[in-house]
Amino acid sequence: AGSIVFSGVVNGAVTLEDLCPVIQERLNANLDSSFGLTDIRYLLLTVSRKLHFLTNVTVDESAVIAGTTGDVVISATLRNAAGDAVVAQTGMRAEISYLASEGTPVYSVGSADGTSPAGYWLANLAHAGAGVYSVAVHADPYWERRDFAYAVMLETTDAAGESSDDRNFAFFGSSASPYGDQGSSFTPFGSLSVSGFVSPSPPPNPPPPLPPSSPPPPPPAPPPSPPPPSSPPPSAPPSPPPPRPP
Numbered sequence: 001a002g003s004i005v006f007s008g009v010v011n012g013a014v015t016l017e018d019l020c021p022v023i024q025e026r027l028n029a030n031l032d033s034s035f036g037l038t039d040i041r042y043l044l045l046t047v048s049r050k051l052h053f054l055t056n057v058t059v060d061e062s063a064v065i066a067g068t069t070g071d072v073v074i075s076a077t078l079r080n081a082a083g084d085a086v087v088a089q090t091g092m093r094a095e096i097s098y099l100a101s102e103g104t105p106v107y108s109v110g111s112a113d114g115t116s117p118a119g120y121w122l123a124n125l126a127h128a129g130a131g132v133y134s135v136a137v138h139a140d141p142y143w144e145r146r147d148f149a150y151a152v153m154l155e156t157t158d159a160a161g162e163s164s165d166d167r168n169f170a171f172f173g174s175s176a177s178p179y180g181d182q183g184s185s186f187t188p189f190g191s192l193s194v195s196g197f198v199s200p201s202p203p204p205n206p207p208p209p210l211p212p213s214s215p216p217p218p219p220p221a222p223p224p225s226p227p228p229p230s231s232p233p234p235s236a237p238p239s240p241p242p243p244r245p246p
Contacts, residue, residue: 052078052086066145071136085131092125092133093153095174103139110135118175149188
């Protein structure tokens with residue numbers, strides 16, 4: 001039944017809108033909201049295990065506030081043609097249109113992959129398990145208040161660890177190599193916004209002044225002077241010599 005529907009869409013016998021939402025989602029493999037030759041190629045590469053279905057992308061930007069260093073978290077879920085989680089021989093990258101000149105990316109999940117020719121952040125997403133790949137990053141020294149966007153790139157290898165052009169796909173376009181080398185440019189998959197502004201914390205209040213110190217105690221009184229020495233008693237007169245014998 002699936003091949004009959006696929007052939008009908010290709011031959012124009014039915015339109016994508018005539019199909020149920022599940023089949024529409026599967027036929028729109030490149031997620032650009034329309035069905036065309038790029039989707040057919042993508043589906044064939046998925047069956048041959050060179051590409052996979054990007055089934056979900058979520059963004060948590062609740063901590064992205066101007067003047068702070070809260071992380072933006074981008075997560076992507078991959079499934080193969082059989083619907084199983086993709087956990088091996090696969091990597092995902094993101095191009096985030098925050099200029100490196102406006103802030104250095106600091107990663108708590110995933111890792112840096114330099115900057116793109118457009119000057120944007122390039123990130124390697126980390127496999128978090130069950131086919132979910134994530135990156136968490138913030139600007140250093142802090143977020144500037146502005147809008148920016150992101151694109152995600154799916155890249156696979158064969159059993160020997162080798163890649164090829166038909167194993168790489170950017171949703172919806174990237175200036176990073178190898179995509180930019182083939183004429184692609186950054187095209188947002190989704191947008192983000194740095195909201196609000198948190199003013200720097202005021203300096204702490206100075207401590208209250210210390211109470212005036214008590215005057216030092218007076219120095220102790222000097223000891224009384226010793227009495228003057230007393231005069232020695234007068235000497236006794238010498239005894240008279242004894243009388244001479246007659």
